[in-house]
Amino acid sequence: xxxxxxxxxxxxxxxxxxxxxxxxxxxxxxxxxxxxxxxxxxxxxxxxxxxxxxxxxxxxxxxxxxxxxxxxxxxxxxxxxxxxxxxxxxxxxxxxxxxxxxxxxxxxxxxxxxxxxxxxxxxxxxxxxxxxxxxxxxxxxxxxxxxxxxxxxxxxxxxxxxxxxxxxxxxxxxxxxxxxxxxxxxxxxxxxxxxxxxxx
Numbered sequence: 431x432x433x434x435x436x437x438x439x440x441x442x443x444x445x446x447x448x449x450x451x452x453x454x455x456x457x458x459x460x461x462x463x464x465x466x467x468x469x470x471x472x473x474x475x476x477x478x479x480x481x482x483x484x485x486x487x488x489x490x491x492x493x494x495x496x497x498x499x500x501x502x503x504x505x506x507x508x509x510x511x512x513x514x515x516x517x518x519x520x521x522x523x524x525x526x527x528x529x530x531x532x533x534x535x536x537x538x539x540x541x542x543x544x545x546x547x548x549x550x551x552x553x554x555x556x557x558x559x560x561x562x563x564x565x566x567x568x569x570x571x572x573x574x575x576x577x578x579x580x581x582x583x584x585x586x587x588x589x590x591x592x593x594x595x596x597x598x599x600x601x602x603x604x605x606x607x608x609x610x611x612x613x614x615x616x617x618x619x620x621x622x623x624x625x626x627x628x629x630x
Contacts, residue, residue, distance in 0.1 A: 432543055432546045432613065432614070433614070434550060434609075434614045435523060435550070437524070437526075437527035437551055438521070438523040438524040439524070440521075441526075441527050441528035442528055444525055444528070445489070445525070445528055448489065448514050449514055450489065450514065451485070451487075454486065455485065455487070455531075455592050456486070456487050456488075456489055456528065456529050456531075457479070457486060457488045457489070457529070457531055457533050457588060457592075458488075458489050458491070458525070458528075458529030458530075458532050458533065458548075459488065459489070459490045459491065459492075459532070460491045460492060460526070460532075460544040461490075461491075461492050461536070461542075461544060462492050462493070462494040463490075463493060463496045463497045464494045464495060464496060465496065466536055466537060466538040466539070467494075467534075467535065467536050468535045468536055468537045468558075468578065468579065469490065469496065469535065470500065470503060471535045471537070471578075471579055471580070471581050471584060472488070472584065473488075473500065473503050473507055473513065474581035474585075475535070475581040475582075475584035475585040475588060476507075476509060476512060476513060476585070476588075477508070477581075478581060478586075478589075479588050479592070480508075480509065480512055483589065483592055483593075486530075487512060487513075487514060488509075488512060488513045488514065488533075489514045489516055489525070489529070490514065490515050490516060491516045491517070491519050491522065491525065492516075492517070492518065493517055497515060500515070522547065523551075526547055526551050526553060527551040527552075527553070529548070529553055530592060530598070531553065531554050531555070531556055531588065531592060531598065532544075532545070532553040532554070532555050532556070533555075533556045533557065533584075533588065534555070534557040534558065535557070535558055535578075535584060536557075536558055536560045536561070536563070536578070537558065537560055538560060539558075539560045539561035539562060539563050540561055540562050541562040541563070541565060541566060542557070542566065545566050545567060546566060546609060546613045548605070549566070549572065549605035549606060549608060549609040549613065550606065550609045550613075550614075551606075552602035552603060552605060552606040553602055553605065554572070554573055554591055554598045554602050555567045555573025555574070555601070555605060556573055556574045556576070556584065556588050557574075557575055557576075558576055558577065558578040558579075558580075558584070559575040559576065559578070560578045563575065566613065568608065571604050571608075572601055572604045572605035573591075573601055573605065
């Protein structure tokens, strides 16, 4: 679980300071730049998304050993103006609420607490059906799930969600409800205590 909290002001200004044009749809990602998070597939997907939504931007928040290689791959794909590597940030409660859609492209994953953060802020999700992600994201309800390591499927899901504002809004509301019901830190504590009580 993660703490229940309210969005912080200044998110749009933070995006603009990163170079995101005003009004541009934003695919947001928060994850360490490591192999199992599979940003390479996300970059390949954004190259496809850009053909139909050239104004869209991808903001990747996080640091890791693969940053240089991923930046080089983005340039090779012609995404230098599309992808923003924001590095480590301490203002996620400002940034995440401004993302049009939150995307996690892992090919291996426990649960992905960044998904819970996105759901807490009512963001629709596009993610891979890897590891514990389907325990958090209900396909077709709180977001869209696609097979891991499939850039085309990931791109198609992103294009569909970016292009449907009412659907995004409903997914965001459903994600917030699911977060409140299952994934708050308080709920985690309650359920952990319940397990202890069962075995004592």
